Structures are given as structure tokens and as C-alpha cells.
Amino acid sequence: MKKRKFLHVTALAATLFLAGHAHAQDFPPKKPVTLVVGFAPGGAADAAARLIARKLGEDIGQTVIVDNKAGAGGNIAHQFVANGPADGSMLLLGSIGPLTIAPHVMKVSYDPFKDLAAVSGGVNFPNVLVVHKGLGVKTLAEFVALSKKKPGSVDFASTGAGSASHLAGELFNQRAGIDMVHVPYKGGAPALQDLLGQRIASYFSAPPTALPQIEAGNLIPLASTGLTRPAYMPNIPTVAESGYPGFEALNWYAFVAPGKTPAALLDRWNHAIVKVLADPGVKEALNKHGLTPQPTTRAELSDFMKKEDAKWSAIVRDRKITAN
Numbered sequence: 001m002k003k004r005k006f007l008h009v010t011a012l013a014a015t016l017f018l019a020g021h022a023h024a025q026d027f028p029p030k031k032p033v034t035l036v037v038g039f040a041p042g043g044a045a046d047a048a049a050r051l052i053a054r055k056l057g058e059d060i061g062q063t064v065i066v067d068n069k070a071g072a073g074g075n076i077a078h079q080f081v082a083n084g085p086a087d088g089s090m091l092l093l094g095s096i097g098p099l100t101i102a103p104h105v106m107k108v109s110y111d112p113f114k115d116l117a118a119v120s121g122g123v124n125f126p127n128v129l130v131v132h133k134g135l136g137v138k139t140l141a142e143f144v145a146l147s148k149k150k151p152g153s154v155d156f157a158s159t160g161a162g163s164a165s166h167l168a169g170e171l172f173n174q175r176a177g178i179d180m181v182h183v184p185y186k187g188g189a190p191a192l193q194d195l196l197g198q199r200i201a202s203y204f205s206a207p208p209t210a211l212p213q214i215e216a217g218n219l220i221p222l223a224s225t226g227l228t229r230p231a232y233m234p235n236i237p238t239v240a241e242s243g244y245p246g247f248e249a250l251n252w253y254a255f256v257a258p259g260k261t262p263a264a265l266l267d268r269w270n271h272a273i274v275k276v277l278a279d280p281g282v283k284e285a286l287n288k289h290g291l292t293p294q295p296t297t298r299a300e301l302s303d304f305m306k307k308e309d310a311k312w313s314a315i316v317r318d319r320k321i322t323a324n
Helices: 002-024 044-060 072-082 096-105 140-149 164-176 188-196 207-215 263-277 280-288 298-319
Strands: 033-037 064-068 090-095 116-126 128-132 155-158 181-184 202-205 219-224 250-258
Touching: 033 044, 033 072, 044 064, 044 090, 044 116, 044 250, 044 263, 044 280, 072 090, 072 096, 072 116, 072 250, 090 096, 090 116, 096 164, 096 250, 096 298, 116 263, 116 298, 128 140, 128 188, 128 207, 140 219, 155 164, 155 188, 164 181, 164 202, 164 250, 164 298, 188 202, 188 207, 202 207, 207 219, 250 263, 250 298, 263 280, 263 298
Parallel strands: 033 064, 033 090, 155 181, 155 202
Antiparallel strands: 090 250, 116 250, 128 202, 128 219
């Protein structure tokens, strides 16, 4: 009797486990999917998220809602998703700052490598170093010469301490042997406004922000920060080809999920996202925003994040960067 009861309980437990396991692997999720973005509407991250979310929803037959949780350089959104449901219904378009820079610059309440799970690369784009016309330089070499002639007198804007534009400037400080003064702003718009007003000397800007002013002749582009020239900036040399081989400082966004999301669901999301990023219409739309699709496997994204983490943590230590 006892043996029969034990077998019955064991069978029931196994059935419940399998049922729960099957439910956990539901794809697409039976409820709308939330794609969280750590920045306000209108920027590069938001544009990418909305383009990709629309096509994802069509492909999987489920609504994908973009949820903008701006603040703290994207850290609020990353913490929100780290504590989110691990049932496949929540994704985050994570960014370089909160994933690989912020943990070395300030105290954050999440671990990017434990509390968030890699899904796929998303998009990337370089910065472009621009100066105002009154600075009197037209090439990167002239800019470096001026910085060395007047140490500590040339400044550069960024979208905040620990941001990708900040670290691009600090990396260039290190490689060029100069000491530009960092001036953080709360976003690209105020930084650009002060640059145009000649209240700041230079800015490592996102291309969509700077290109209209470059084309209007209001700003002088010196170099872009990728290894190769983007198709939309064919006449602007890279830092790497301007005397600093191997220099690369890309902005990038990648898809991650709550850390406890089952591997099977992460694999399904990877397949769906990679398919969307390969879609010709999506690629063309992203390119118009100056964004290059960067689909990866889960393992490739994890390795990439680790390399970026090591690279930027070294710069943070070397330049003694803090959030203040």
C-alpha cells in the first residue's frame, strides 16, 4: 500500500514538473511581449527597438510592446528587467553603458552577467568626433597638436559620465597622449547646442545627431570611431586610419533577458531576432537611422560582452573615471 502510494505521488510530481516545464517553454508567450528600452523616445535605441519590435510581432504572431524606462543612463531599465519575469515575455534592448561600463564607474544593483541573459546582438554605430569652426582645426592631427600645445584647455562633451561617448573620449586621450577635459551633459541635444554655440570645443557624437549640422557646414568632422568608414560617412576618416591603428569605440545595443529565463526560450528568441535583423526591409530601415545590424549567437554575444567589459574596465581604471 505504502509502495503504491509512493509511486502515485512520484508520478503526480513528475506530471506537474513536466507540465510546468512545458508551460515555461511556451513560445511565443501567451501574453504580449514587453521590449524594454532604457532611453526616452526619439533616440537611436528607441528607433531600433520600434523597428525590430514591429517585425518581431509580425513574425511570431504576438504583440511586442516597446516600454521606455529612461533614467540613470539606462541603468533603471536594466535593473527592471533583471527583476522581471523569466517566462520569455520580457526582453531588454541593453546598451554598452549599463552592460559593460556603468558597473565599473558607479554602484549598480544588478550583475550584467548573472542577472541578465545574453540573447543576441542588436545594432551598432560609431561616434563621430566633431568640433566647432572657431576652434581652427580641420584634421585629427591638428586637433591633437592643439591639445598638446595647450594641455587641459581643450574639452569634449559626452552624454554623461560613463557613457559610450565619454569612454570614446577617454580612450582617445589614452591613445593620443593628450588630456582633453570631459564635460558631461544629460543628452545629445544639449551637448550639440553648446558645441554649436562654441561653449565646448568638441563632441564624440552619435552620427544621426551630428550629420545634419555637418552637412549644413556648421560643424567640422574630424574622424569616426569605428574600424571602417560607415557607408553614410564615406568621406570622414576613422581614428584608426588617422594614425591610431586598431582604435575602435562603438556604441552598441544588444538583446538580453531576465537571467533566469530558460535556455530553450532564449534560443527561440535568438532565432526570432536574428531572422528579423537579416530581413532586407529591417536592415534598410536601420541603415537609414545610421544603425548597423549586429545579429549573433547567444555565445557570441556573451563573449563580446566579456571582451567589452575587460576593455572598458581597463580604461576606467587607467583614467580614474568616476560617476562624479
